[in-house]
Amino acid sequence: MSLPNPELFIQIGNQSRDIFFVFDYNHNVFSYIGPAFESIFEISIDKVKENSLCLFNLVHEEDKDHVLDCFNECVEDRISHKYEFRIVCNNDLEKYIRVTTYPLFSNDQLLQISGIAEDVSVAKHNNFHIEKINARKNTALEIVSHDLKEPLAMISLAVSDLLQNSMLSGQTRVLKSLTFIKEMCERNVLLIRNLINHEFLKSSEVEIRKERSDLVHDIRDVIGFYQHAELNLFRNFEFISSDEQLYAMIDSMKFMQVINNLISNSIKFTEVNGTIKVSIRDKGSVVLISVSDNGIGIPAHLQPYLFERFSIAMREGLHGEDSWGLGMAIIKTIVELHEGKIWFDSIEHVGSTFYIEIPK
Structure with missing residues (x-):
């Protein structure tokens, strides 16, 4: 099973100022990350696709346990969730990220987590x-x-x-x-x-x-x-x-x-x-x-x-x-x-x- 009409999702993601993403849970890799990612997280998309765990290193130390709890909840539940956490980018710049997740199941097995991440630091x-x-x-x-x-x-x-x-x-x-x-x-x-x-x-x-x-x-x-x-x-x-x-x-x-x-x-x-x-x-x-x-x-x-x-x-x-x-x-x-x-x-x-x- 894959995203319904993935071309449309990718087309929207390529134009959005927010980050559209698709995470392949079974293979622990991102199959798609929108181009807005690099300007917000200040690292390359290729680096994250090679090693998805490098994202965790950007999470603020005080929020790491919170992010792990959010990920576990997202995996266990069958419904959409919204999460907020902080990341630390270049020059120790602190940003607030809000992520909306949509888990995709097949035969009660989690296959993918799609979603949208946005920089809400100013707000x-x-x-x-x-x-x-x-x-x-x-x-x-x-x-x-x-x-x-x-x-x-x-x-x-x-x-x-x-x-x-x-x-x-x-x-x-x-x-x-x-x-x-x-x-x-x-x-x-x-x-x-x-x-x-x-x-x-x-x-x-x-x-x-x-x-x-x-x-x-x-x-x-x-x-x-x-x-x-x-x-x-x-x-x-x-x-x-x-x-x-x-x-x-x-x-x-x-x-x-x-x-x-x-x-x-x-x-x-x-x-x-x-x-x-x-x-x-x-x-x-x-x-x-x-x-x-x-x-x-x-x-x-x-x-x-x-x-x-x-x-x-x-x-x-x-x-x-x-x-x-x-x-x-x-x-x-x-x-x-x-x-x-x-x-x-x-x-x-x-x-x-x-x-x-x-x-x-």
């Missing part, structure tokens, strides 16, 4: 920058919210005291100005909080788009932003990882919003000079992430309702931070869309730890 790097900017934006919003909340609340409190002062009785113009200041303080605090809640609510409405991402790098980037703001937030932030790198299939933008929201909740319910710790651990086929604090904890009677929408477990933060009662429900939804699970341990007046487990 990948753009996504990295967008995700990093988005994660930092969410973190910055939380920090700015906290930075503005307390001074605005103090101004509002001082103005309230002045409004009750009998010495200003009858001074209509002054009282109007003070009332205006008080209302503006309250309005701006609510505006900031609503903006953050709106951003998080919208994230759950967008379809999950999972890609292979380094969780350690992404979470370290988020927690690092909080660590830089420790003096302003009056909390201590720690990050612990069992490995320098841990890869998993996630929608990085949404998953980092989950981490951000858990940290934000810890800030709300942890006293000044308290500690918030984020850790990540490799557990074989899954990754375990935890966000813990030594705050006021969650009362036992509220714990069963924590992940419900508009839950009775919603509470104001220690400094009056409001809650819509939607955050934890959305967190749970996003985690489950990643085929993971979330749970927590909490003791009132001792602290809380939230655990997230997702498959690698």
Whole structure:
């Protein structure tokens, strides 16, 4: 058995900027590789046809096991798959390659693997920058919210005291100005909080788009932003990882919003000079992430309702931070869309730890 209408496949492959290929599984050789291959992989087609294993030498060291797993899956399954991995070309140039495979069987025997490989480096790097900017934006919003909340609340409190002062009785113009200041303080605090809640609510409405991402790098980037703001937030932030790198299939933008929201909740319910710790651990086929604090904890009677929408477990933060009662429900939804699970341990007046487990 061979490709149906192979001439058409080759004709398209010869004109494409992507790499069309046909791999003869039984003889372990490429029977066809499109000319785009040489400009993307920066080695000759003849060299690969002579020794197909030389391609493996181009794979990034951190992705070699991943590529082997992908190849084994492709051989064992009877369906098309899409894979992404990195290669290192001349001058140590790193490229991201996306491969779509189509296994061809005859009498339950795999004969060929045809497919298309494309260089997605530009799109990948753009996504990295967008995700990093988005994660930092969410973190910055939380920090700015906290930075503005307390001074605005103090101004509002001082103005309230002045409004009750009998010495200003009858001074209509002054009282109007003070009332205006008080209302503006309250309005701006609510505006900031609503903006953050709106951003998080919208994230759950967008379809999950999972890609292979380094969780350690992404979470370290988020927690690092909080660590830089420790003096302003009056909390201590720690990050612990069992490995320098841990890869998993996630929608990085949404998953980092989950981490951000858990940290934000810890800030709300942890006293000044308290500690918030984020850790990540490799557990074989899954990754375990935890966000813990030594705050006021969650009362036992509220714990069963924590992940419900508009839950009775919603509470104001220690400094009056409001809650819509939607955050934890959305967190749970996003985690489950990643085929993971979330749970927590909490003791009132001792602290809380939230655990997230997702498959690698």
